[in-house]
Amino acid sequence: MGELGILLLAPALVGYGEAAVAYVGETVRPGRAAGLAIWGVRLGWLAQTALLVAQAVRADGFPWSTWAGSLNLFVWMCVGGYLIWGCRTRFRLLGLGVMPLAAGLLAVAWVAGGTGTAPRSGFGDAFLVVHVGLVLAAFAAFTLAAALAALYLWQERRLKSRSAGVLRLRAPALVTLDLLTGRTIAVALAGLTIGIGIGFARLETRGGSLDVTMVVTALAWAVYAAYLVLRHQAGWRGRRTAYVALIGFVVVLVVRVGLPPVAHF
Amino acid sequence: MALVLVGTSHRNAPVELRELVSFTPERRGEALSRLAGRDGEAAVLSTCNRTEVYLAGPEAGACAQRALDELASLSGLSEAELQPALYRLGDVTAAHHLFRVAAGLDSLVPGEAQILGQVRESFDAAQAAGTAGPTLHRLFRHALRAGKRVRTETAIAENPASVSSAAAELAERVVGDLEGRRVLVLGAGKMGELTAANLISRGAESIFVASRTPERARRLAERFGGTAAGIEAVERELGLADVVVASTSASGYVVTAEQVERALRTRRGRPLFFVDIAVPRDVDPAVNTLDGCYLYDIDDLERVVAESVAGRREEAARAETIVGSEAEAFHAWQLSLDVVPAIAMLRELGERIRMAELARAEHRLDGLSPSERKAVESLTTQIVAKLLHAPTVRLKEAAVAAEGVGYAEAVRHLFGLGEDER
Numbered sequence: 039m040g041e042l043g044i045l046l047l048a049p050a051l052v053g054y055g056e057a058a059v060a061y062v063g064e065t066v067r068p069g070r071a072a073g074l075a076i077w078g079v080r081l082g083w084l085a086q087t088a089l090l091v092a093q094a095v096r097a098d099g100f101p102w103s104t105w106a107g108s109l110n111l112f113v114w115m116c117v118g119g120y121l122i123w124g125c126r127t128r129f130r131l132l133g134l135g136v137m138p139l140a141a142g143l144l145a146v147a148w149v150a151g152g153t154g155t156a157p158r159s160g161f162g163d164a165f166l167v168v169h170v171g172l173v174l175a176a177f178a179a180f181t182l183a184a185a186l187a188a189l190y191l192w193q194e195r196r197l198k199s200r201s202a203g204v205l206r207l208r209a210p211a212l213v214t215l216d217l218l219t220g221r222t223i224a225v226a227l228a229g230l231t232i233g234i235g236i237g238f239a240r241l242e243t244r245g246g247s248l249d250v251t252m253v254v255t256a257l258a259w260a261v262y263a264a265y266l267v268l269r270h271q272a273g274w275r276g277r278r279t280a281y282v283a284l285i286g287f288v289v290v291l292v293v294r295v296g297l298p299p300v301a302h303f
Numbered sequence: 304m305a306l307v308l309v310g311t312s313h314r315n316a317p318v319e320l321r322e323l324v325s326f327t328p329e330r331r332g333e334a335l336s337r338l339a340g341r342d343g344e345a346a347v348l349s350t351c352n353r354t355e356v357y358l359a360g361p362e363a364g365a366c367a368q369r370a371l372d373e374l375a376s377l378s379g380l381s382e383a384e385l386q387p388a389l390y391r392l393g394d395v396t397a398a399h400h401l402f403r404v405a406a407g408l409d410s411l412v413p414g415e416a417q418i419l420g421q422v423r424e425s426f427d428a429a430q431a432a433g434t435a436g437p438t439l440h441r442l443f444r445h446a447l448r449a450g451k452r453v454r455t456e457t458a459i460a461e462n463p464a465s466v467s468s469a470a471a472e473l474a475e476r477v478v479g480d481l482e483g484r485r486v487l488v489l490g491a492g493k494m495g496e497l498t499a500a501n502l503i504s505r506g507a508e509s510i511f512v513a514s515r516t517p518e519r520a521r522r523l524a525e526r527f528g529g530t531a532a533g534i535e536a537v538e539r540e541l542g543l544a545d546v547v548v549a550s551t552s553a554s555g556y557v558v559t560a561e562q563v564e565r566a567l568r569t570r571r572g573r574p575l576f577f578v579d580i581a582v583p584r585d586v587d588p589a590v591n592t593l594d595g596c597y598l599y600d601i602d603d604l605e606r607v608v609a610e611s612v613a614g615r616r617e618e619a620a621r622a623e624t625i626v627g628s629e630a631e632a633f634h635a636w637q638l639s640l641d642v643v644p645a646i647a648m649l650r651e652l653g654e655r656i657r658m659a660e661l662a663r664a665e666h667r668l669d670g671l672s673p674s675e676r677k678a679v680e681s682l683t684t685q686i687v688a689k690l691l692h693a694p695t696v697r698l699k700e701a702a703v704a705a706e707g708v709g710y711a712e713a714v715r716h717l718f719g720l721g722e723d724e725r
Binding site: 068193197198200202203204205206208209210211212213214273274275276277278 | 458461462463469472473475476477478479480571572573574591594595597599603606607609610611614
């Protein structure tokens with residue numbers, strides 16, 4: 039790993055780590071740490087963006103084709119997505135679900151060699167780039183949806199238990215969290231469907247066979263499709279749909295962390 | 304200019320006395336010019352919890368006396384009767400007090416929001432009456448800034464301080480924005496009315512009132528532009544409402560878990576928030592165990608309010624730091640006033656000498672082109688500015704260290720400032 043890589047990775051790791059700790063602090067003593075946390079996220083994300091740009095400039099082709107490299111890109115997408123809502127005061131606690139995971143996965147990507155800036159070659163096929171990009175973006179969105187669902191369950195439990203301090207922590211309304219989880223999953227599922235479609239089209243033309251990554255990705259698709267059907271046809275809302283979103287995320291985590299990133303075409 | 308505050312508040316005086324010294328807007332308009340006197344400034348802050356007269360003038364004693372006279376005349380009490388309930392503060396202490404007031408730190412409920420608007424309104428009234436001069440202008444500007452900073456930089460005003468506002472805020476945590484939400488009010492009691500009013504003020508639209516006494520239900524429904532019905536219509540309404548406020552005087556449950564369970568089948572997962580402020584309770588506690596239902600009774604709400612008021616008190620410590628820094632800034636400005644005339648005279652002297660020397664050398668500058676003449680002008684201006692820079696800075700520093708008067712006098716003496724006018 040070159041000096042530039044370390045120079046850019048270190049602030050990203052420190053920023054995400056600081057944010058993760060600060061969000062935990064926010065739950066203990068509301069109102070103090072949230073500002074520090076969001077700045078950690080912003081600075082960390084900027085540093086990671088610079089790292090990805092440096093990797094892209096030095097690579098010949100798509101630079102995140104390895105397992106660790108794609109993990110690096112996946113973390114960047116998750117945090118970027120989080121920043122859409124995370125800057126709003128009411129949504130800051132979403133970071134409690136996203137940032138520890140982001141810091142942990144980025145550290146794993148670093149240890150596994152996915153954050154280096156040394157020249158390397160990756161696949162240059164545009165179809166593959168679109169396929170991998172769409173699937174990764176969908177997985178990042180599912181991760182955010184899982185964080186929204188987790189925040190829903192946490193807030194729902196606090197409201198049900200009628201704790202005296204229920205209003206001391208700013209959090210979005212249950213209805214808002216439920217709605218956002220549903221919308222995020224709907225958008226992500228559309229992206230995943232196109233990504234999978236491109237993958238199968240390529241499999242068809244180049245020949246090849248199904249592998250575990252494909253099967254588990256299809257399983258993730260099925261879980262999220264079931265989520266949308268249950269939501270819109272059976273009228274499921276709230277706690278039940280939040281659990282389905284979390285089950286889907288477990289499958290995503292298996293694909294993303296436990297299996298190789300690109301299926302064998 | 305001395306700054307003087309004479310006033311009374313809920314801390315010193317019972318409501319009977321506060322009523323007597325309370326200014327109506329008309330009375331305040333008339334009193335301001337009397338309070339300001341010929342060469343002073345005046346502003347009056349009058350709310351249900353306090354009446355405070357802020358005066359700036361050459362003599363603190365005369366200012367305080369004018370305020371006392373006005374309060375005595377307003378209340379019909381003698382000075383001796385008024386004195387025990389009044390406080391009199393001067394300069395930085397008066398400023399610090401106003402900043403605490405604007406920040407809500409002197410209010411019954413720390414951080415209450417209304418007071419900042421009332422401070423702004425009293426300043427506007429003084430401006431309209433032409434009694435807000437530079438001192439009060441600066442004072443109120445700092446006060447309003449302190450109030451705003453405390454509200455944006457601390458969480459003091461974030462949490463509710465009453466049962467009805469806690470209920471409304473909890474409802475927002477469940478169903479989101481209350482705009483257009485349907486509220487079902489059970490019973491037409493005072494507490495129910497207050498809670499409904501709070502929900503309406505946050506945008507809730509459709510109110511349905513169910514009560515055993517149709518006449519009272521109709522009156523309450525009319526007040527909020529809603530519909531009234533008998534208590535038998537409750538089950539149907541449970542399927543439509545987003546928030547239920549229960550405050551009947553019934554001896555048993557008006558809403559049972561079975562009724563709610565049946566209603567949930569038609570709601571397609573929409574959550575339902577119950578506020579039960581009746582004693583004995585109107586809503587079966589088992590409702591809280593149903594999926595998508597949230598029930599808060601009066602004890603729960605009071606616990607939430609107590610916790611949030613405690614939170615406000617914790618934040619008050621941070622707010623005091625902000626108020627302190629604003630008070631320091633105001634004090635520094637006030638002290639700088641001691642040296643401002645000396646600085647102005649010193650600069651004027653420098654400019655006068657520069658112009659005189661240029662005029663004397665006029666015949667020797669005749670041959671200069673316009674650009675060369677401009678360069679000479681600029682050069683002489685810079686020499687004067689550089690010569691006077693250090694004395695100006697030192698004078699301002701001395702003012703902040705409360706030594707401004709002595710330094711200003713020394714400068715006047717050394718440079719012969721003001722001697723031409725004698």
